Amino acid sequence: MSSTNDIDAILQKLTIPQRIKLLAGRDLNHSEPIPELDIPSLRFSDGPNGARGTKSSIGLGSSFDVDLVKAVGEALGEECRAKSTHVLLAPTVNTHRSPLGGRGFESFSEDPHLNGTVASAYINGLQSKGVGATIKHFVANDQEFESSKILMTGEVSERALREIYLKPFQLAIKHANPWALMTAYNRVNGVHASESSKLLQDILFKEWGYRGFIISDWTGVYSTVECLNAGVDLEMPGPSVMRGPALLRMLMAQKLSLSDIDKRVTNVLRLIQRAKESGIPFSGPEGSLDTPELRQLLRRAAADSIVLLKNDKQTLPLKNDYKKIAVIGPNAKIAVPTGGGSAGVLPTYTVSPLQAIQEASKHTGTEVEYMIGALSHKYLPGIESHIYQPNSQRGALLEFWNEEPTTAFVSSFGDSTPPPVWSTLTLASNCLLFDGVYSAKFKPDEDGDWEMGLNVTGHAALYIDQKLIVEYVLGAPVNTFGAAEVRGIAMDLKAGQEYDLEVRISNASFVTSGLPFPFWGFVRVGGARKVDEDATIREAAALARESEVVILVVGLNNDWETEGADRQGMELPGRTNDLVLEVLRANPNTVVVNQSGTPVSMPWIDEAATVLQAFYGGNELGNGLADVLFGRINPSGKLPLTFPEYRVRLEDNPSFPSFGDRGQESGKIHYNEGIFVGYRGFEIRKLSPLFPFGFGLSYSKFEYCNLETTEVSSDGRFHVSFNVSNVSQVEGREVVQLYISDSQSSRPRPIKELKAFTKVHLTPGQTKNVKLALDREALSFYNEADMCWVAESGTFGILVGVSSTDIRLEVEVELKMTFTWTGL
Structure with missing residues (x-):
């Protein structure tokens, strides 16, 4: 064709x-x-x-x-x-x-x-x-x-x-x-x-x-x-x-x-x-791509996604003469590249924050000591990094039977903590019914009692050295993106010692009618050392006290942000907030790194002098974070969403009355906030957010001047120009944001709306002239009565700033005649 x-x-x-x-x-x-x-x-x-x-x-x-x-x-x-x-x-x-x-x-x-x-x-x-x-x-x-x-x-x-x-x-x-x-x-x-x-x-x-x-x-x-x-x-x-x-x-x-x-x-x-x-082959091989150039791009993308929220004491970038750095927190050692659900990933590799900080500190002689401090998982972390074959190949041997002859598959994978969605191992079978055995050598990295968890379709039992640890019985809850986890305790395991791990599975009576997809079965094994969180928080605070600087990595993960379930609140999971407060009190020279895809409440924000928002940085998230922490990259990210004020909590959000179970009414969910979503809703209600849309600090300092505009054409086209200067001694990049206001509109409109932006790279002392082109999209609203877009004649405010609440330059333009249109 x-x-x-x-x-x-x-x-x-x-x-x-x-x-x-x-x-x-x-x-x-x-x-x-x-x-x-x-x-x-x-x-x-x-x-x-x-x-x-x-x-x-x-x-x-x-x-x-x-x-x-x-x-x-x-x-x-x-x-x-x-x-x-x-x-x-x-x-x-x-x-x-x-x-x-x-x-x-x-x-x-x-x-x-x-x-x-x-x-x-x-x-x-x-x-x-x-x-x-x-x-x-x-x-x-x-x-x-x-x-x-x-x-x-x-x-x-x-x-x-x-x-x-x-x-x-x-x-x-x-x-x-x-x-x-x-x-x-x-x-x-x-x-x-x-x-x-x-x-x-x-x-x-x-x-x-x-x-x-x-x-x-x-x-x-x-x-x-x-x-x-x-x-x-x-x-x-x-x-x-x-x-x-x-x-x-x-x-x-x-x-x-x-x-x-x-x-x-x-x-x-x-x-x-x-x-x-x-030219892509049909039914071709499913290969992978891993080159130095790709890794460098992913590392840059991870770093550029990070937003510097606070740097009150200029702790960042970190100095190179620290003798001891403490790395603490549940998101530090386990890499969380993304959220869960159908967007969940099994990356070819990941770099955790701890790994990257250790690597960055090798050449300075700085001692890096880690402690988890508190737990944040809903499901036990996957054990991928702890399981091997007798030949030292990473992964598990999966053998399963549907009919003779027996079929065996070997699955190996890199370090990751995939969610229970799709499974750690999806059985490569074209049948729904099977019996199988999942086996590997399990090598824990910490001494102590380990809590082990199973997610499967069907009936399964997990053994360590032939001892039954946990049994998953048929009838445990199953939903679109994973079965409920069942847990048991493996007592007194030794770090570095190999144990025989085996999961025996049968889904012969598993009914798939409750699932939207024809799952052929999955098994997920999780595990973590069982801890006394009161004790671990105390130990983390003690480590913080004896260290010169602390990097505290907390947040959410693919258990909490996933397809199939909304979050129930904005709080960080488990004892995370207790951990943050205790570490800050032990050592004010603490960099708090929050990793989440959406806003979280921060009841400790006043005590924290240095805060980074890291989002989910993919394979290179750890290296990207380390690059920002140690100043190899000057942070330039800006918040693409509003972080509500924690003191007022969730109720601040414009959608609060009509989101989730609060929004139900006879099978309907009413979008009562209308066009006032996000920062539009905060501004119309005169509510101050914790951190506004478009906010983000830099190691550089920028100034703006000389805002000018051209006349607006009859079809709504015009240009805006202004100067941006780097008035610091640090090379950096600034995201300039242009908002439009329309106070004369015949319809209610937001206080301001983002209509253009660009990122400007500036060396110390450099000034650049920024030019932005705008068109009818920038001036219009949708007229429901006439089913068309309309740009009304009148005066519009042009606001140039560094966030939705920090406007540096303002000017007005005039559209002389109203016009309407439909289409693109």
Whole structure:
């Protein structure tokens, strides 16, 4: 297939059953092939944070650096090519409506302009390598509360839908044109997104002129005729549930026509044509990509995502003459590259903060001592770094039986702590029923009693040196992204000693009807030394007291931020806050590093002089953090979302009354905050956040002057220019942010809205003139009554600043005549 004529010719050769076959997946990650007509199977890979991952999207958003994001997109394209993947199921541009959203780490921002602009760079980078991007989830898929994303309807005003939730998709389609778009699980104003003719036909196709491919979210198809006629080309995953024979029956009953089917088939064939032109093999090997250049890019991306929140005593960057550094905290030793769910990753390698700090201190002779201090996991950390084969190969031997002959597989993997989603080992079987044995040499790294945990589908028992430690019985709770963990205690283990670890599994009576996907079984083994947290907090404080500086790494992980569950509150888990307070009191020269994809409360913030927000930094998160700590990289990240004031807690958030179980009312969740999401809501209510949107400090100091604008054209185009100077002795990069205010509007509008930004690199003493181009997007709001965008005549404020609350320059421009439009 190389042209429209070729596609038409292929279409005419397809029988009706073959056409219907093309409209649903073959399995979890592939489309159906028609070999006799040279129609191959497309390969899809999940990947908001990589082709099974590089870093979290929220971290890319905090960089405010479109060039960096494009480079990461290019690297993801190369990674996809290595995996013979034709379409990456990313980026995610769902709006950060609440800090509790379980999948918040997958998206870029609470602000639609930043969200859409960063997504465009990501898509352009990825697709430059011949790999299709899938922008998702269309639309208003911003919470995981129980079954709300499937059963309940989000009641969203037309204006909020257009200005907040659809806007990132609109910008990305305008500036990057992704190959594919994924529909959301949820209903929008009463209609499932995958069945919404308004969203897909009226807005996406007719108004925006989109001509790409529409794919369902996995099991996100709930009808046969409605979904197909709305515009969903491919039902995933396979085998089909709502299409296949059901679609053939609907055709026979004339509930739809062959031309309706052919529209969808044509789009499938177009996507296959694009994939063929890319040169990526079909059914090719799933390789990996690991080069020094890629590692350096990931390290830069990790560092540039870090936001310096406080540096009151100029503790950072750290000096090179410390004799002893204490590294404390539950996120220090175990690398947490990203959150959980379908965005979870099994990276080829990771670098933890502790590893990177130890490496950075080797050449200075500084002693680095570690202590966990407190626990923060919901599930016990995975034991991947502690298990080996007799030949010292990392990993476990998995043997399983469905029928004779016996089949054995060896699985090996690098250091990681994957969530129970998808499993540490997914059984490579095409059957649902099996018996198996998972075995390895287990080598703990600490003396003491170890708590061991099991997550499996079915019935399993874990043995260490032939002694039963924990048994997982059939009937333990199972949900979309993992079974509940069952734990037991292995007594008096010795660090460095090898123990025989064995898990015996049977899922012969496991019923998969409660799961959305046809899982073939999984097993996850977790383990950690059992500790007395009162004692460990005291010990951590004692270590802090005897050290010159403390690096305290705390936060969330993929247990707490994951698909399938929203957070219940903003508090850090377990005894984390107690640990932070005790360490700060023991040694005020403490750098607190919080790692999370969404805001957390910080009741210790007044006591802390130095605070970093690290997000999830991917494979190189540790090295990126160390580069910022020791001054090899000057931090330049800015917060892509608002951190609420901890004293008022969760109730400060604009979405609080209508998010999760609070928002339920007769199967509806009301988006009562309307357009006032994130910083827009804080400002309209005159609430001061803990840290505002766009905030982030530097080791440099910058000044602004000479703000000028051109006249606004009749179609809303104009330019803004100003000077930025580095008035320090430290080379640095500054994210300049331009906001628009419209106090004369006939409709309520936010106090200000981000409409442009760029990152400026400045050497000491250097001044640069920054020029930003703006258009009608910067001046407009959506008029629900007339169903169009409108830019009203009048005076607009141009505000240039370093955050949403720190404005350095202001000027006004005038639009002389009102005008309206629809479309992109």
